[in-house]
């Protein structure tokens with residue numbers, strides 16, 4: 001039995017679906033502050049907060065949980081800078097509560113949702129896992145703090161963990177019933193699709209003077225279903241080998257903001273109005289992953305690596321949900 005915290009969220013719901021399809025039994029724990037009840041397609045959804053340690057421990061025992069996949073966290077970079085307390089409390093302290101509940105009940109496997117934000121401004125690209133970690137915002141800092149906690153807990157309490165450092169999660173499940181729906185939305189692809197749908201007049205490009213081929217930021221977009229698969233591989237590896245590790249997850253190919261907009265125009269067949277705006281604070285010019293470690297150690301291969309397909313799946317979901 002797998003416990004998925006934050007399983008009603010964007011990435012969590014895709015992992016829940018993939019786990020369910022593979023026949024895993026699972027229980028989702030989510031306070032529904034950001035997640036969506038209807039996106040939990042498998043398992044039982046228990047509404048609750050990670051701050052409730054004894055309730056969590058009870059739940060783990062009641063369901064006979066043997067492993068945890070931990071998504072529940074706040075994830076907005078700007079907000080984390082404006083309200084660090086909210087991020088340290090919800091991301092770091094609440095993870096400590098979750099780990100308490102796990103240790104109390106003897107559960108020692110956890111797959112943790114980390115982020116490329118742990119690297120900060122990269123010194124070299126593509127970024128491998130041994131690259132220095134110097135986060136430039138509180139959000140990235142909280143993810144790194146949790147990685148450090150996991151590392152120490154692994155040594156002290158025999159915890160086994162995999163920390164997955166996602167680059168830019170994008171796209172939606174092929175059935176288009178689950179996908180990206182944040183309120184407020186701040187991510188590039190759903191915002192661009194909002195323009196295509198006429199829900200938004202135009203997209204603002206955050207900075208056109210970066211040291212990149214077209215002056216706009218370059219990111220490594222990875223399909224959410226490929227991310228989902230990686231979680232399952234990581235969990236299975238923890239069961240089989242018990243080795244703890246940190247893995248990057250990206251496609252190793254960078255696309256600029258302008259290229260994303262052009263791709264979305266091709267996919268949707270709509271003209272997407274864009275205006276040039278100022279840089280967004282804390283945005284590195286280029287973030288591209290080297291994901292060789294997870295490929296080599298876990299045999300992970302992206303099934304949906306091209307940007308056109310990633311945007312097309314996002315568009316199918318977006319039209320269905322918001323059109």
Ligand code: UDP
Pocket residue numbers: 077168186187188189191203204205206207217218219257280283
């Ligand atoms: N971006 C943009 N306009 C927007 C939202 C995002 O130009 O309205 C850019 C942003 O600066 C970054 C890229 O798009 O370079 C991806 O941003 P997103 O917020 O989707 O993901 P992040 O890279 O912050 O994880």
